[in-house]
Amino acid sequence: MSEMTSSSVDRRTLLRRAAAVGLIAAPGVSFLSACAGSDDSGDTKQATGTKSADNPLGIDPKAGVEIVIFDGGLGTKYATDIDTPLFNKKWADAKITYSATQQVSTTIKPRLNAGSPPDMINNSGSDIMDFGAIVKAGQAADLSDLFAAPSLDIAGKTVAETLVPGAVEQGTYDVDGARKPFAVNYSFTVFGLWYNKKLFDKNSWTIPTSWADFTALLDKIKAAGITPFGYAGANASYYMVRAIMTSAAKIGTEQVLKDIDNLKPGAWTNDAVLQAAKAWGEVGNKYIDKSFLGLKHTEVQLQQDQDKVAFYPCGSWLENEQAASTPATFEYAMMAFPSVTAADKLPATAINAAAGEIYFAAAKGKNPQGGKEYLRTMLSKEAALGFTKLTKSLTVVAGAADGVTISPGLTSANDALSKAGQDVFMGYLFDTWYKKLDDASREAANQLMFKGGDAQKFCDTMEAASQAVAKDSSITKFTRS
Template sequence: MSVTPDGTSDLTRRTLLRRAAAAGLLATPAAGLLSACVGGGEDEPTDQAEGEKSATNPLGVDGKAPLEIYIFNGGLGTKYATDVHVPSYKKSFPEAEVKFNQAEEMATVLQPRFTSNEPPDMVNNAGSKLMDQGALVQAGQVQDLTELFDAPSLDIPGKTVKDTLVPGTIEQGSFNGKPYVLNYAFTVFGLWYSDKLFQTNGWAPPKTWSEFTALLDKAKAAGKTGYAYAGANAAYYQYLVILTTAAKIGGPDVLKNIDNLEDGAWTAEPVKQAAQMWGEIGAKYMNKAHLGLQHTEVQLQQNQDKVVFYPSGSWLENEQAKDTPAGFNYAVVPVPSATSSDKLPQTAIYAAAGEMYFVAAKGKNPRGGMEYLRHMLSKEGAKGFTQLTKVLTVVQGATEGLTISPGLTSSEAMLKAAGSDYFAYRWDTWYKKMDDECRAATNELMFNGGDANKFVTRMQKVADDVKKDPSIEKFKR
């Protein structure tokens, strides 16, 4: 069955606001509460920088206007910004001051600035403490990127920016049909392992569930933790894997129904069956001490050959570069088939444009912010990003001529084998309340003897609560 990417990857958000109240979307009491979270309201910026549009300046950037950017300092690092994208922007606008900032807790650092309507111009909203993207959109804090995607590519003649992108990219950053977010890193998700460890032990990557559990038994007998993730901040890695299994069992509409808050979407049999299977993995093969660890701590154990499989996205190799021993050779395999009657093949994977970047609608230089994204989406900008991060981008053909790492090579091979059978979801970005609850429910299922019935019932309740809450704007795909 062919599936196109129509979801999104990762991660943690905040809560809503005053402009929605002014538009009649929120009840008045809620509006006061929400305005304290993300700002908004009737105040429209009147002093935004703007220049003359031309063939070389299609977005009308003021070449002398300062540009402030914030980049998340996580698994991808920040060198791609300081060494590739900022210099590219400066080459086009040498008189512009580009103020570069980095942070690890984006919400902590930036929420106050959005609340006071004094945001930076472009933000990489990522990490375990990122801002509530849906709330920011609802608050009118995020720039519509239609003009960016319609602009000509910086260095690919005869094509607009949108012509150069992997199909599904724009849709993935859209909210009710309008593009507000650039999901830049094309990430593939699966079970990561050391190719050297497998070669040494004569193990083959599992394709079926029985092969998977048999290999976990071998790992256990060898004194290793067969499967692990970090409960302190990486539960979304695990619920992603649970939902990947659910999609394989029941098809991609299982995830679309969850996104669209359809009645009974979480209690559907494929989700319940997937939760049951993964709950058994947690009970039998996981180390309960990992509940209190951070992701890098568990990832380090894998680099030390104490952990066999680790669920993650393709940023993992770069994130662990300084701790990965020579010859470790990261590799990745799809989540195994669950049953012989799965609706999607074993090669099907969760793969999607991720790592959100957006322009602040109330910033001083939104045109400069969009232009900065245009430089990111140039072929050279994308190639430089991949060279420094070992992660693909949404720019087609940007890896041509590159010598790529073992993990990225494995990722590309897995993506090629998947063909059009890749999928994603978007509810985690749209509804922070559901994301928070799913992390907690997942940890309970995997570490604390939780059961599938409790997991799906708990998630159905929070989904129903979100659906009934008039203060939360609903999104559909």
């Protein structure tokens, strides 16, 4: 489950979240730590080494690196079985201290605030930290030197040059008037409606492209005794937010989402958002099991694996997350969200795909350069391919999985991307920029889907929440163009 001041992103880049020359650490104290304010005396010791062609980030080859990985849909084996061995293949004397958590904010935020964080952190899940606040507080390390460093295994290219266009920009923020990258959004996710291809083939159910065909199919599924649509209200309501926002973008283009991200007055009461909320509110009224409001994501996903739920809105991590629960009778497949109106400005094939899963190095850790070197390892072609094989998810390392046989679900997602052509859009960023707005959207989506389908209430609630954030001078504001 998966992360700026100005974040200008080309819509076809597929990424939401150009490397500059790196900063040089002073002896004993990294420049980043000094800028962030490691402590009142400014003499917190951090591991550093000598920069060279073989050690472009200037790490201490013998200094340990502590990493924390979110234990969610992607699992953690990519870190323990691929990334860490690759790191130690090059840096044999650097001990990796590893831990996993499902409660990232609860576990990590106190350590960040205390100035004793892990060196590399995977910020993800329902307990995700407010990354905008982390950047504002100087707790995330500037990754300029990482992106400017040579790729580990792609000759002649910097790390930045090996990535899908927009990957660096997605994690770039304006801080004190300068644009700097602070995050690696690693997992490349395709979002849509997931279903059991074998079930649909068995019943000769045709994949819909229009809303009328979609609701007609939901009626057939309901008549067959299967809950037509569902998601988990307890901890996965942002899946539903994503569905509503995707439909709004297809109705009115991605500009609708840019206006929302930029806290533009009236953005949430835009007609495209209202129409999307009305359409999905009707699905909530007619085709969802109201008990799902109290369920967690794995509980609803298990029901889908048992053919008790037909459509499930999610990202392409779903197949891997459910691998242990998926019977032989179930074959994951994904479709684009259908057009809501006949006048949608984006075609039915348009798809939301973006980089997710925020990884960052902590500016105030004992070894921030080691944390960056771990990220450089992750951004190698070998690590990226291993990640895709293990997790059934793509990465932002361009072409890392080319020619590799992948799973049915990921093949389906790739097919959807291919059909979308140029009509692939990044989505929205307010969920990582403004935690208060993210929390409000999750609650508003649940109200819409489980408690009456009042689209105007959804829009008005979110407009009020948005403008409250806009008027709160204590909250750092970000923009995208």
